[in-house]
Amino acid sequence: MDIWIKVLSAALLVGMLVFIYPRMRNAMQNAPKGTQQDWMGYIIPVLAVAGFVLLLIMLVRH
C-alpha cells in the first residue's frame, strides 16, 4: 500500500509540474524586472521570517 501512496503522490506532483510549467514560462517572459531596491523589499521581510522561525525552533527545544 505504501508504494501506491508514493506513486500516487508522485503522480500528483508531476501533474502540478505540468500545470505550473506554462505559467512559469509566461511569468518569466512577461513579468516586469525588479530593481535592487525592489528585491530588498522582499529579502528583508523573508530574513525576518527566517529569524522568527529560528526563534520558534528555540522555543520548542526548551
Add this chain to the structure above:
Amino acid sequence: MQNNPFVVTRPRTAALELNTVIRNTYSLLSLTLLFSALMAFVSTSMEMSRIASLFCSIGALLLMWFVLPRTANSGAGIGVVFAITGLLGLSIGPMLNHYLALHNGAQLVMTSLGGTGVIFLGLSGYALTTRKNFSFMAGFLMVGMFVIVLASIGNIFFHMPALQLAISAAVIMLMAGFILYETSQLIHDPNANYIVATVSLYLSILNIFTSLLQILGVFSKDD
C-alpha cells in the same frame, strides 16, 4: 423633487473598489480558514487514512485547476472555494495525528499555528502598508515552486531527511514571497479577483503551517 446644484453625485472611486476587493478577500479567507480547521478536526477525530487524505488533496487540486477558473467570476466560485479548502483541511488530518501522537505534539501544533498566523499577518501588514508592487517576483516565485515540486518528487522515492528539511525551509520562504505578491496584486492589479486571491492566500498559509510543523517536529526531538 428639486435638483439641488450643490449635491454632487460621485461615481464609485477606484479606492472604494480596492477596499471592497481587499475586504471581500480577507472576509472569505477568514471563513474558509475556519471551515478548513473544522474539517481538519473532523479528519483527526475520524483518524482518516493517508490514502483517503491523498484523494482529498487530488480532489482539491482538480477543483482548483479545472473548476475554479470557470466559476471565479460567479457566486458558484464561493462554493468551490469552500469545497477546496474543506478538502485540503481534511487532507492534513493524518499529518496532524502523527504530530499530536508525539509527547509534545499539542505544543508543536499550536506553535506552528501561532507562528503561521504571525508570519501571515506580518507579511500582509507589510505589503498593505508599504503598498510596494511585488509583480516583479512572478517569474522567481513560479521557478521556485517548480524546483520545490521537482525536489519533492525526488524526496518521495529517496527519502532524505536533510532534503525534506531544506524543502520545508524553502517552502516557507517561497510562500512568504507568494503572500507579498498576492497581497500587492490585490492593491495594484485592477482585474484582481477576490475568489482567486483567497485560494492563493489560503494555499500559502496552509503550506507555511505544514512546513513549519515539519521543521519544528524535527528540531523538537531530543536526539
